[in-house]
Amino acid sequence: xxxxxxxxxxxxxxxxxxxxxxxxxxxxxxxxxxxxxxxxxxxxxxxxxxxxxxxxxxxxxxxxxxxxxxxxxxxxxxxxxxxxxxxxxxxxxxxxxxxxxxxxxxxxxxxxxxxxxxxxxxxxxxxxxxxxxxxxxxxxxxxxxxxxxxxxxxxxxxxxxxxxxxxxxxxxxxxxxxxxxxx
Numbered sequence: 001x002x003x004x005x006x007x008x009x010x011x012x013x014x015x016x017x018x019x020x021x022x023x024x025x026x027x028x029x030x031x032x033x034x035x036x037x038x039x040x041x042x043x044x045x046x047x048x049x050x051x052x053x054x055x056x057x058x059x060x061x062x063x064x065x066x067x068x069x070x071x072x073x074x075x076x077x078x079x080x081x082x083x084x085x086x087x088x089x090x091x092x093x094x095x096x097x098x099x100x101x102x103x104x105x106x107x108x109x110x111x112x113x114x115x116x117x118x119x120x121x122x123x124x125x126x127x128x129x130x131x132x133x134x135x136x137x138x139x140x141x142x143x144x145x146x147x148x149x150x151x152x153x154x155x156x157x158x159x160x161x162x163x164x165x166x167x168x169x170x171x172x173x174x175x176x177x178x179x180x181x182x183x
Contacts, residue, residue, distance in 0.1 A: 002120065006066070008071050008072075009066045009067075009069055009071065010066070011072075012064075012069040012070060012071050012072065013063050013064055013066055013069050014051070015035050015072075016064050016069060016070070017058045017061045017063060017064075018035065018040050018051050018054050018058055019033045019034075019035065019040055020058075020061050021040075021054045021057040021058040021060075021061055022040035022042070022049050022054055022057075023042075024057065025049070025054075025057055026042055026045075026047060028042055028044070028045075032044050038050060038051045038052075039051065040054065110139060112158050113158065113170070113171050114144055114156040114158045115156050115158075115171045115174055115176060116156040117156065117178045117179075117180065117181070118178070119178065119180040119181060119183050120181075120183045121181035121182055121183050122178050122179055122180040122181040122183070123178070123179050123181065124143060124156065124176055124177070124178060124179070125177045125178060125179040126176075126177045127141075127143070127174055127175060127176040127177070128174075128175040129141035129174060130175075131173035131174070131175065132170040132171070132173040132174045134173070135170040135173055138170045141158070141170075141174065142158055143156075143158075144156050144158045
């Protein structure tokens with residue numbers, strides 16, 4: 001719930017940069033361009049280009065300020081609604097036939113669990129992995145650094161293991177002191 005506005009701002013930042021890159025490429029004003037389904041459209045000439053094709057050109061543009069970027073009016077929201085109308089996997093999801101990443105099992109596969117700060121935006125200040133490493137099956141324990149743009153940061157302590165069983169015991173055995181951050 002707290003990420004709704006920041007995610008809208010991030011989307012608007014990408015949209016703004018993609019429009020700027022396409023307008024420069026076509027030599028047209030940005031005001032004549034719009035976006036739809038991850039493409040930039042030039043309304044006058046009916047040209048279109050995908051976001052993917054624009055990435056190299058867009059990388060040279062500075063991101064607009066996330067606090068002042070122009071957000072799309074909710075009445076213009078459509079991508080989620082249109083995408084959901086095309087999804088034909090509802091029956092598979094309802095019957096359990098759909099396969100997800102969690103369903104995949106590969107030979108020699110290991111599992112990771114990340115212990116995250118109970119406070120949004122917090123990070124680990126220090127940790128002692130001694131007891132977690134003593135749990136049978138635990139291979140390694142290490143810090144996962146926070147990454148991302150401002151509020152999209154999340155760090156923690158990860159523990160790798162051969163099977164899923166010991167994950168809870170190892171996570172509980174970690175002795176972590178958290179820096180709770182601003183929240």
